[in-house]
Amino acid sequence: MKPKGRRVGGLIALIGFTVLALTGCDSPKYWPVLSPQGPVARSEYYLIIYSFILMLLVVLAVFILFFWVIIKYRARPDNADYVPPEIEGNAKLETLWTVIPILVVIALAIPTVAVTYKLVYPPKVEAATAKVVGKSITIDVISEQWKWVFKYPAQNIETVNYVDIPAGVPVNFQLTSSGPMNTFWVPALGGMEFTMPHMDLRLWLEADHPGSYLGRGAQYNGRGFAHMTFTVNALSPTDFENWVKSVQQTAPKLTQQADAQINQPGLIGKLTFSSTTPE
Amino acid sequence: MSNANTAVHGDHHPVDPNVPLEYHEEENSLRVTGFWLFLGQDMILFSSLFATYIVMHGRVAGGPTSQQLFDVTGFTIETIALLFSSFTCGLATYEMRRGHRNAVIGWILVTMALGLVFLGFEVSEFIHDVGIGATIQRSGFLSAFYILVGTHGSHVTVGLLWVTLLVIQLLRRGITPATARKVFLWSIYWHFLDAVWIFIFTVVYLTGKVI
């Protein structure tokens, strides 16, 4: 059996490595889920970390008890004569390990329910930003086989496989699908939501700062599924306004032909149109 | 046959001679328990179909609605026929307990006739609906309607085929613990179908005529 000091040392090292691993995971490029770039992803991230620590405590407690028991009570040549006692159970102990998990579950359930309700509403927005682009912006998202179509109803813009959003403004993504289901996921900005035919699901996302984030579909929908990625470009509110104007002035109108091509199963590059209904 | 309860099934459940014949042998009594469980799972199966039907009821996709489609006279006659058949089926069990083979067969035949009336009306309803374009391919509502009602209808058909075999066995062997068990199982199956129909009658037809 190891000396007590070494076991405690090992425990500290384990926790240290975990913390290190977590703090090392702050690059949005490699660890999008663990380096949230917006308020939605951040609330989810805090819950992930909170639940992780809670579960880690449980794992450690059980591991210590488990390994202690299997080491201490293992059969050895020198205890060959030992006849284990027949123990029915122990009401006090059993109550204890029923109550403790209940407390853990309660401790986890309270913030869970709070955040679940919170995420239904848009994140708060600063007054200065709201002046430029309004309090929020709505973008309709349609998942096709195998591309993402974004329609800006207020701006009358359609983009394919990329979406520009103003930073600091909650974006109301209205999700639907033209056929098979998919899920819309921008891990750095927040969790995913399904796109389903004839249904409109809402997902609030917001980026703190200008930047470019990778999004993808996460529900398998056929051959081209792995290639169904898109880019979310968060622009400063003024840049966003400029982008909208320039698209409205310079991008081509959506034609019947282009629309038909988008609806065909297949892969396609990034496209921009200055209208959302085909002409 | 008196040894049969020393069976596979152990020799530890003495039989009370007052219980009905179908429970006299351990093996038969086990089958009755098993059949109740089978009906339990069948109930879950129908529940899933009912749940699906309720979800699909409004999804008519521009096709005919339940209000336009359902014919009050038709489904009322169907219901009466099936309810009566449950009663005559009960009489068959009653006669079986009294050991009157021919009376059992007689009531089974009446039950079968009522079952056929029920099926006839159901089939003619389906044929009529398909004739006016209300096919299973027309809408989600019609898919759910045909499958829910049709699953019940096919259960009734199986019941009729099954009891035909039992009538032959009754004629050949008379009322024995084995044949009594078979007739009894069939009878609870038949009553079960009646209970399911009551739900179809209220959830599908009555509600469908109103909403």
Next chain:
Amino acid sequence: MHGVVNWAVHFFMLDEGPLIWLSDFLIICASLGIVAVLTKFRLWKWLWDEWLTTVDHKKIGIMYMIAAILMLFRGGTDGLLMRAQLAWPNMHFLSADHYDQIFTTHGTIMILFMAMPAIIGFFNVAVPLQIGCRDVAFPYLNAISFWLFFFAAMLFNLSFVVGGSPDGGWTSYPPYVENQFDPGPGENYYLVALSITGIGTIATGINFLVTILRMRAPGMTFMRMPMFTWSVFVTSVIILFAFPVLAVALALLLIDRDFGSHFFTVNGGGAPMQYVNLFWFWGHPEVYIVILPIFGLMSEVISTFSHKRIFGYSAMVVSMVAIAILSFVTWVHHFFTMGAGPGVNSFFGVSTMAIAIPTGVKVFNWIFTMHKGRLEFTTAMLWSLGVIPNFLIGGLTGVMLAVPPADYQYHNSYFLIAHFHYTLIGGTVFGVFSGLYYWWPKMFGVLLNEKLGRWHFWTFMVGFNICFFPQFFLGFMGMTRRMYTYPAGYGWGVVNLISTIGAFLMGVAFIIFVYNILWSARYGERDTTGDPWDGRTLEWATTSPAPHYNFAIIPTVKGRDAWWLMKQNGESINGPKGVPFRPIHMPNNSGRPFIMSALFFILGAGFVFQWWILAIVGFVGVLICMAQRSFEYDDSHYIPVEEIEQTEAAAGRL
């Protein structure tokens, strides 16, 4: 003529490349090999009389286990192909189509054609012996259950080389799997095969419920039943409630595909969400169907090798029942991301977390069963102990997934993949291996080699953790499931490579296991006592393998751990000396379950390819079999007293 050739080439997928040719070659070789061996050693009659027509629960159990091991090989090969493809960015070892088919068959086979038969195999191997009876309640039905499973598995596996495998994932969400997006027979194979095996599973559930309710030996009250029997009882109840729902979901989807209805289609008023609800109403209880018997089995193994009775028996029973009830109110957690609203999501999140409470009780009771025991680390014990840390990680990441806002990030990512492999491998597969090492002597009269067993365990344990632990990180890195390839630059490559190395280590472990089986069959220690582990429950009271009738005289049970008590009191399993034997009534063998299931296969093939004549032939055949059975009165025989006396004398029990 040319048209026919073209059709055949396409039908048998000869235009699909070397993977299919190789499979064709292997299938033909294996089939010819089996036929050659059977013919050379004149084993056809033996095969038919002893195995294909048997209604003996012990033999059916063995056949289930063999089938499960074969399917583990098939599913495992699928898994290795996937891991090979994902080992490095931009690999094109498999095409997207092939990868999609392989992940679908991997999941479906592992859950329904590997885990389920392994679990049900143990039901058959252990339950009638543990409760002291001579067979299950309905032996003939039991044979039907097995053969339906077997032919369904054959039909499903055939899809790889005939017509194409399903490619909609094991969850098979519409509307993608509707004809509009996914034409061809592939998806039909999935629907038909699962329906057929599902019928068999429901029958098994009923069979074991009646067996346990009605056929326990005298004195074996509910609260004296072995833990494994308790788990089978609870599992059978779950089967009874869950499987009909799957049957409906599959049937409706098949009707959509074969007859053009609009249950789950995009247009025509279809409601794809309804499929998702029905599927998971079965799907969530299903994971408890494959884990609860493992919990029961672990309780037996841990108690046996600690030489102590189970700690907190009543709490173990209550927690199992609680898990069963809770398993039916958590299904929405599979789709928190489908916009159910915060109230619904909160409810199902908390109900899911609540499952951790009874599960925690079980873990602590296992640990305290070992506390003050004398632990023997046999291979069976190692596998059971392996479940505790692995399943703990699987279960607690499950609690993390139950937090809906966090789940928005985990859903369909590799975090989820890692989680459920930690429960399904760390729980079910480890448990199945534990059960195999534990009950192998009871099944075959031979012990598996302990040294090879330890190699098997440690290779698998290490490989499993190397394979799946990194996948938690892949989830945080944004990798989703079911991607057939990925570009470089996300940092996923190295992590995936590590994972693939672990997967191949698990493959090595499987080879060690197979070698162990072969080695032990030839050189392994014979179990002459029938009680190699100093067991506690009644299956160890009889010979290994048990005689055809299990017990010459039905034992009387005086308490929990019945055999342990008998040993303590120096009693014989046949009761006091001098009680005369009586003839034993046993069911006859029957070839009909096999034939009827083969007809189900034909019926199923008809539905797969929409060849209605074939379907009608199969259907009418099934009906004829059922009608024939109705007229069968003489379906049992008596084992004469002399034969019982001989057998018992040979076993030294007179």
